[in-house]
Amino acid sequence: MAPSSRHRLLSVLVENRSGVLARVAGLFSRRGYNIYSLAVAPTDDERFSRITVVVDVESAPLEQIVKQLHKLVNVLKIVELDPYAAVERELMMATVSADPDKRGQVIELVEVFGGSILDVGVDQLTVCLAEEPSRLDDFEELVRPYGIVSIQRSGQLALPKLDRRARLRSVAQRTA
């Protein structure tokens, strides 16, 4: 399910060391904060990892969550990403029932959503979509009548939207 109004998206830059994820997860459970989704991987600089976490702000005020996270020695930077000022994606892989006579319909749906077919079986398809979480919900809804065998979602990823003026300026600088 896509996050709702009770959720906020934090992008947390941490040191890429063993145990850091346990510290973050441990802090959430210790303080009674709920994690809605979590995605973590090293950044382009392998000394650091980025944790993209969707938190439930009904369980605790966002300000407290951010301040407590900041107290972790391995946490370098926390940014709250406003959905209107961020680009967001989530990856979904799904195995869907698709008898040969239904296969075409499922493939069509996947294409409409800009996804791809990863694997084809006798009466099943494994498909993959990288989309905004709410679009994944829509796809899930539409594909459900065919029979969902299993679904795996990655948790949300996001980056801030780029400042277009700044981008123009840098292009201008390049051409000058």
Next chain:
Amino acid sequence: MKLTGAQALIKSLEMQGVEVIFGMPGGAILPVYDPIIDSPIRHILVRHEQGAGHAAEGYAQVTGRPGVLMVTSGPAATNVVTPLADAYMDSVPLVCITGQVGTQSIGTDAFQEADTTGITMSITKHNWLVTDASQIPTVVAQAFHVATTGRPGPVLIDIPKDVSNGTMEWYWPEDPAAGLPGYRPTLRGHPRMVREAARLIGEAERPVIYAGGGILKARASAALARLVELTGIPVVTTLMARGAFPDDHPLCLGMPGMHGNFTAITALQKSDLLIALGARFDDRVTGRIDAFAPDAKVIHVDVDPAELGKVRQPDVPIVGDCRLVIEDLAEVIESERVRSAESGRQAPDLGPWMAQVRQWQERYPLRYDQPEQGVLKPQFVIERLRDATPDDTIVVSGVGQHQMWASQYWKFNHPNTWVNSGGLGTMGFAVPAAIGAKVGQPGRTVWAIDGDGCFQMTAQELVTAASERIPIKVAILNNAYLGMVRQWQEMFYDQRYSEVYLSPDLPDYVKWAEAMGCVALRVESPEEVDPAIDKASNVDDRPVVIEFRTDATEMVYPMVPAGASNDDVVVGPAQGEGGH
């Protein structure tokens, strides 16, 4: 220079200026115990690892330097969980070193293996599992840096046996903060916030300074005294801040909270401006939070940003070191004064507020009745002890009724003379913490005021005290009960006493203390109190234990029942309307 990991560890501790380690050896830490023999660092062998932790806490609390403890893996590491949690709650700087099974054995359920860094993650400020001997100097330097800066707290270094047996080329890191990109405590208060705080102080008619343990951690007592002189604002000192501002100062109102005195509780409650300095709005201070100081604006100064707004939303939040912020604040107030005087503006007169405060003090004094003969009141023992000991005596307590009476009836006139377990409420804290305090301040008299229940939890550390010639003094207020629990059962469970009776003479405290190498005395009546204290004061070469047989029915008053508003403080029978 090639060193083993163990040698590098001890050398790193020497580089940090460590003078004493409290600890106990065992399998996984064995390599490190060998170079200790050749080190100038004193090692104090405790009888239980928990004792090492509390001793290190006591040491840290009276010296302001980090306490160091060292134990082996597995059960030893789990035995220090309680002191680590205690130190985390009370922001006590500790560096705990634990042995760990060899790196190849980690995760195999090896003998004496426990996931020490995992277990202690939520009760340390940070912890490290060292995986190579070459990391040791860096990790030790970082550990001391993290433990002692910002909001102080315990840290833990877990060292696998093959790492301490490994070799490394010795070095010493110049800047411990270099490898900690995510750790940068804010020390200076924001100037605009400080000016805003000064403005609120200039307008308040019923201000109170709510001084917490952060004053002591920041060594801000002198700064606080200057602020009080400058403003004439009265001060309450929380359980963690007793002694941060002298009790004999006319503007000191003493301890607020569940068992605070009426005036301190009520002054906070009726205030129009709380100046919270290194305090954290603990539930034992605030009572029901939505009814706490309802008319007050709040200035909240704390070095830990997460404390600001955690419980009560401040009007003026200031992140910073208490001493630096108070000094800045005093400066701004002083220059504002000059400017106001020039422009003819007047600060509100605190006269009516102080008159009200004095009236509460007169009406609801801290008081108890000690009959001339017969039962011995615990408060009487504490008052006699207070009057018979030097002004700078260090008092260490356990947790429960005796702790509250000690905090109420002692007069703390110097910083770092009161050592107790405030946040975690760890029974058994007193004896080992007193040992650590005496080691840290060998020239001072150290009295542990303990309960009989608490004493039974960690008394074996008196063996440590006797064998190491650490002459602490212990006053057991023996009421034969888990007294505070008994009090709650009396008040809130219809006097149905469940599992709180301990017996006055099982164990025989005198024989037990003597068996542990102490001088031991028993006092059963008021007239025996002074001679026994005299005798104890003259013992200088070994620990002394006095067992005071006190009135089991005595209760701690005043009391704000749990979950009640601070408006509903219950005063004792001798304390209402001028007492009697």
